[in-house]
Amino acid sequence: MPAGDAGRRLPASRSKSILRGVRKVDTRAQELVSLLIPMIRRTALCVLVVAALGACASSSSGDPELAPPATTQKPTAPEKAPAPDDSSLDAALRDAEDLRAMAAAARASEADRPRSILPFGVTWAPAAQEGSAFGIRVLERPSGRKPESISGEFASLPVRFGRLDGHWFGLAAVPIDTEGRQDLQLRFEFDDGSTHEQTVPISVSSRVFQKSQLTVAPKYSSPSAEAMERIRDERALVRSVLDTASAEWLIDTAFRAPRPLEVTSPYGVERVFNGELRSRHTGLDLKGAPGEPVRAAARGRVMIARDLYFSGNGVYLDHGRGVYTGYFHLSRILVEEGEMLEAGQIVGEVGATGRVTGPHLHWSLWVGGTSLDAGSLLEMSVPVAIETP
Numbered sequence: 001m002p003a004g005d006a007g008r009r010l011p012a013s014r015s016k017s018i019l020r021g022v023r024k025v026d027t028r029a030q031e032l033v034s035l036l037i038p039m040i041r042r043t044a045l046c047v048l049v050v051a052a053l054g055a056c057a058s059s060s061s062g063d064p065e066l067a068p069p070a071t072t073q074k075p076t077a078p079e080k081a082p083a084p085d086d087s088s089l090d091a092a093l094r095d096a097e098d099l100r101a102m103a104a105a106a107r108a109s110e111a112d113r114p115r116s117i118l119p120f121g122v123t124w125a126p127a128a129q130e131g132s133a134f135g136i137r138v139l140e141r142p143s144g145r146k147p148e149s150i151s152g153e154f155a156s157l158p159v160r161f162g163r164l165d166g167h168w169f170g171l172a173a174v175p176i177d178t179e180g181r182q183d184l185q186l187r188f189e190f191d192d193g194s195t196h197e198q199t200v201p202i203s204v205s206s207r208v209f210q211k212s213q214l215t216v217a218p219k220y221s222s223p224s225a226e227a228m229e230r231i232r233d234e235r236a237l238v239r240s241v242l243d244t245a246s247a248e249w250l251i252d253t254a255f256r257a258p259r260p261l262e263v264t265s266p267y268g269v270e271r272v273f274n275g276e277l278r279s280r281h282t283g284l285d286l287k288g289a290p291g292e293p294v295r296a297a298a299r300g301r302v303m304i305a306r307d308l309y310f311s312g313n314g315v316y317l318d319h320g321r322g323v324y325t326g327y328f329h330l331s332r333i334l335v336e337e338g339e340m341l342e343a344g345q346i347v348g349e350v351g352a353t354g355r356v357t358g359p360h361l362h363w364s365l366w367v368g369g370t371s372l373d374a375g376s377l378l379e380m381s382v383p384v385a386i387e388t389p
Ligand SMILES: [Zn+2]
Pocket: 265, 281, 283, 284, 285, 361, 362, 363
């Protein structure tokens, strides 16, 4: 030490007292640091939780997992420890208490929130095509939340889901003149009243429909006034059936063709009857000789089984969830209205009743009241455990 500093030396007792004071301040600083570290951690946790909650609240779907990641915001911590005096220590303690209370409130609010929802797996088959139906499966994750109900909409038409063999399954209708990208909108409802929404874009391919000229009995191309009244009554009856959706699926197998699949006239053909009446073929015509069996495409309830003006002897089966199949021009009906049929059960025999050019089976499909190509049912992957031969 330079000699000049000797004059500034303090007495030994004063020096010791200062040293004690420094040690005391030192101990307080250590106490403060040990207090501040958990406090800074809590501040960071709190900022993260608040950021996460804020991000959730800003998500329009209310789905925390569709919200932007909350971890992009860095927690802000005090840059410097305050000077180690009693008043700042008290202030720090009060701040720590406040932060502890805020963190506890944030944790409580997090506990009140429903468990997070991952997007559900969605598969469909066959590929969406104009004038056809396709089956949609919604897959639950084993560890994920189980919805109480799922509702859907596609091409502005409802898709009614029901549980089938432990899966969620629904049929979507693609009406004629629908093509390009369409959004499947799904809405999930949970037992606590919370909801989750999911949108799946699905591309619809277009089809070219044939045109044909047909000759039938004049009463079918220009019906009498009396016949028109009957036609109106029958249309109202059929409409009231087709527009109703049973609460549950009635099917227990995949769909099958009611006859060997020999198509004599495809769905959607634009027809001109006797050169005057234009109409679209709303079924799939399958080859058959009079008396040959016609079988139920899947399990279902007989809703209509009677002689109809255009359809001849016709049977309408309800398969649940707004899905119906029709079997027309039968020579004989072998089932009764209200009867429950198993898949493959005989509904009647091939005939040539109603507006026909010859014996065949006209097979129809409706989903949510819309007429579609019944052939699309055969490419559907229906979730059933046991396939009846
Ligand atoms: Zn037909």
